[in-house]
Amino acid sequence: MKVETTDKSIGTILKHDKKITTYKMALVRAINDVVLSFPDVAHKEHAVAVPLRMLAEFWLAYYWPFANANTPIIQGQTPLRDGVTRNDMSFRPVLEQLREQWEAVIKTGAVASDGFFLLSEFRTPRRRAAYSPELQNAHKQAIAALITAIHQPIRYAGAGEYTVFEKPRRLFEMGAGVIALPGTLPNDVCVLISSGLWESFRSLSLWIEALSIHEWCLFSERVAEERGDKINRGDVYFLLTSRPDNRRPLTWERNRVEVLMMEGTKFVCPWTKKVLAVAGDFDIDHLLPLAIYPVNELWNLLPADKEFNQHIKRDRIPSAARLAIAEPLIAAAYANYEKSPDLKQAVREDAGVRFSALPTDAGFSLELAKHTVRFIEQVAGARSVTRF
16 A cells, blocks of 8 residues: 655644544654654655654653553543453553652652653663663663554554555665664664655644644543543643753763863853853753753753853753854864763764764764754754744
């Protein structure tokens, strides 16, 4: 059967497809987030292989607030089979177990955005290794269960089976001409996104995000009404759009920057051009704020003027003009990171899971700065955020 590859198919899935769970909304939203996460892989002639593992990581973040064992928010039908009431989400038990383990570990209160925080924390080996083997195993089991569930909306999206997306295959089975996202392994099971559909997600990202969430809210409200649960679309909207604050203190990054400063390395704030050379007299700034897009990767974390960061930039994205001026200063900060063995390894490792085709020679810092600015610009445009 012919596979649809136009933007019309996205709207059809969200508004007109038959749905018994919120899986289809979650699938579209996750693909949209993946496209936004990798702005440098688009190609007019080649399809992109998206690992189901990456989609599952976003699903974990989306469904996290609905998986409270004490006050669950039901996300679909709960059919009675063989005298047993089935879960609305096949992965609910393992996600609830992961959430229980996580809430036993954290020292602060649980919040709806913790799933997005875990998405950021478990994305890179350096951060993932900081958690216990038990929590890592619970996360692994949840991702595996989510991957299994994702096959369903991929299969039934559109007018029939596999009419919008092809049946998922392992990357090595897809042959030449397919673009693999950074970090994709040959054995990863992937869904193929055509170049036309990828471009539709890229150019319509804001609309797709809004429609996915809107339809998700309406569906959840209908389910709640049918069950007599006191949940409305506003409640669901809040849960779906919650984003983490900077829960992690960034002590590891700050300590290593301070060591560089004590050794004589000077940083320059990319926004004010203030020279930063005194330990403690700086902030570690998220270039792309967590409130807009949760990225705790080292390339997104740079020393900045404390006063400016706290009182002017805050959770906003600089204008295109400011970013253009800041780009060489961002590159200089990355070059400073290269002077520390720990920071060098971390920034290259973190950049490697986000950006493709980065050089490994002396041009690394300059090229990474270009990728960073382009990524921030794309997120700003896709999310239509306030800039300064």
